[in-house]
Amino acid sequence: xxxPWFCKxxxxxxxxxxxxxxxxxGDTFKLVPNTTSGKPSFFWIRFKTKDPEKSKLWEDRYFxxxxxxxxxxxxxxxWNDSKDPVSQANGVKPDFDREGLHLQSISDNPxxxxxxxxxxxxxxxxxIRIFCFSRAxxxxxxxxxxxxxxxxxxxxxDGTAHGDPP
Amino acid sequence: MNYEWLSSQxxxxxxxxxxDGLLDMGDTLTLEPxxxxxxxxxxxxxxxxxxxxWNGTFFYPVGVNAPKITLHFNWDDSxxxxxxxxxxxxxxxAVANALRSHANDPQIARLLGYVQVEGHFAIxxxxxxxxxxxxxxxxxxxxxxxxxxxxxxDGTAHGDPP
Numbered sequence: 050x051x052x053p054w055f056c057k058x059x060x061x062x063x064x065x066x067x068x069x070x071x072x073x074x075g076d077t078f079k080l081v082p083n084t085t086s087g088k089p090s091f092f093w094i095r096f097k098t099k100d101p102e103k104s105k106l107w108e109d110r111y112f113x114x115x116x117x118x119x120x121x122x123x124x125x126x127x128w129n130d131s132k133d134p135v136s137q138a139n140g141v142k143p144d145f146d147r148e149g150l151h152l153q154s155i156s157d158n159p160x161x162x163x164x165x166x167x168x169x170x171x172x173x174x175x176x177i178r179i180f181c182f183s184r185a186x187x188x189x190x191x192x193x194x195x196x197x198x199x200x201x202x203x204x205x206x207d208g209t210a211h212g213d214p215p
Numbered sequence: 216m217n218y219e220w221l222s223s224q225x226x227x228x229x230x231x232x233x234x235d236g237l238l239d240m241g242d243t244l245t246l247e248p249x250x251x252x253x254x255x256x257x258x259x260x261x262x263x264x265x266x267x268x269w270n271g272t273f274f275y276p277v278g279v280n281a282p283k284i285t286l287h288f289n290w291d292d293s294x295x296x297x298x299x300x301x302x303x304x305x306x307x308x309a310v311a312n313a314l315r316s317h318a319n320d321p322q323i324a325r326l327l328g329y330v331q332v333e334g335h336f337a338i339x340x341x342x343x344x345x346x347x348x349x350x351x352x353x354x355x356x357x358x359x360x361x362x363x364x365x366x367x368x369d370g371t372a373h374g375d376p377p
Binding site for chain 2 (some may be wrong): 083090091111113115116117159160165167172173174175176198199200201
């Protein structure tokens with residue numbers, strides 16, 4: 050089996066709202082399968098971050114592909130990669146935020162297909178879910194959403210970020 | 216990994232040393248598969264005991280290589296951990312510690328889930344074994360990692376069927 054489509058590209062953070070202790074806008078990551086022969090049983094995440102402290106959070110971390118059904122997305126816009134989140138055209142950021150929040154709302158459901166892993170942050174674990182979509186944006190670009198559940202009932206580093214290929 | 220044998224199995228905690236804020240002696244966990252047609256994608260936990268946060272949690276079968284263990288003694292379910300025959304407690308502790316040392320290896324086959332304890336997540340790894348004890352009883356070890364640089368609720372408990 051060839052490696053999954055989401056492993057064939059690097060992904061870039063376009064909006065890190067809520068998760069700015071984990072990575073910065075412009076940081077990239079790649080998902081590397083544990084094997085190239087047969088179905089991968091997990092994926093290493095290889096983050097390229099400018100901040101060495103943030104980089105450490107992702108060192109040697111891995112994600113399992115879990116769940117049953119892949120969620121669907123319905124983005125109505127294309128993200129302009131040359132602009133920061135607040136400079137996007139009218140309606141774009143709310144559209145992507147809404148989609149990210151929707152994915153976060155279903156990420157605890159064990160049936161929801163996703164990549165799931167955990168990282169250590171300030172001595173406790175954040176549960177990280179990544180959703181990758183091909184041709185998700187209006188311009189047919191791929192898109193991913195990454196969300197974290199860290200602390201209940203506080204909201205520190207609980208949220209959703211997203212991006213697409215460089 | 217074939218986890219179908221785990222379907223609807225109940226497990227009773229026989230030793231909760233180190234994670235007594237997560238499980239109590241005699242608590243039971245039953246693993247209900249999401250499907251009976253083919254290998255389950257996840258198991259839902261049905262729990263009886265002191266800590267209701269287990270109910271409604273889920274465990275995914277993950278990893279590739281099943282760990283191998285050798286227990287030299289049977290656990291006497293009628294006795295608390297401190298009253299087991301000579302050598303028994305240490306035998307089980309050694310195996311549980313060996314499993315704990317593998318718990319962060321993504322290749323190691325186990326059930327992986329999360330529970331919320333005091334506002335934070337504990338990463339819980341569940342290792343279940345058929346015919347693990349010399350008398351043919353099953354056995355499980357449940358490992359929790361809650362807080363780095365602290366031993367609170369970090370450790371391994373174990374047990375076997377009711």
